[in-house]
Amino acid sequence: MKALVLAAGLTMAASAALSDGIVxxxxxxxxxxxxxxxxxxxxxxxxxxxxxxxxGEMLERTKADVGSDITVFLKADVYSFCSAKLSRKVMEVDPMNIRFCPYDIFVAQLPDSPDQTIIGYREFPEGEMKEVQALLDTIARSAIGMD
Known part of the structure; x- marks a missing residue:
């Protein structure tokens, strides 16, 4: 019963979306x-x-310089990292998978929903890169206690 209550709480606390090639x-x-x-x-x-x-800081700092007055993010950072083992594995299959390295996960807060935080990453193509996507999903979910 405790597990069911915990699972329900996590579902209410975090929601997932997949659209336009991002998770x-x-x-x-x-x-x-x-x-x-x-x-x-x-x-x-x-x-x-x-x-x-x-x-987020860069867009806010430069908005007047580019003729804008719109705040896109309250806060937004992108974290880049790589896995030597996984990168080697996917690049041995196709050396052009280099285009996906390093891997990125973003965290953002939007002005219209300041009490919510979004974490996400880009979707990867079918095949060997889905293993990288699974790693990013594990990391993103873990970051918000959905593991």
């Missing part, structure tokens, strides 16, 4: 909590964050 999960957790969860989930897989792009 997203929306949660009521704060941006900072999701980022903390993401960093830990990446490390828990034995991986290292190669870089963090502060997309």
């Amino acid at each position: 997203t999960y929306t949660t009521d957790e704060s941006f900072d909590d999701v980022v903390f969860g993401l960093e830990n989930a990446i490390l828990d897989q034995g991986l290292v964050v190669d870089g963090t792009s502060h997309v």
Whole structure:
């Protein structure tokens, strides 16, 4: 019974969506909590964050420079990382899978829903890259306690 209640709570706390080639999960957790969860989930897989792009800050900082007054994100970061083992596996099948490396997961808050945080990644093509997508899904779900 406890497991059923916990599962129901997680379902209410986070919802998933797949559209336009991206997979997203929306949660009521704060941006900072999701980022903390993401960093830990990446490390828990034995991986290292190669870089963090502060997309939200960049768009906000440059909006006047490009003639805009629209705030796209309250906060938005993209975390890039790679798996040597998995990357080698998929690139041995097709060296052009290099185009997918490094792998990225984004975390964002939108102005119209400031009490929600979105975490997501791009969908990968059928075949060997679905194993990478499964890894990203595991990491994203773990970051928001859906593992």
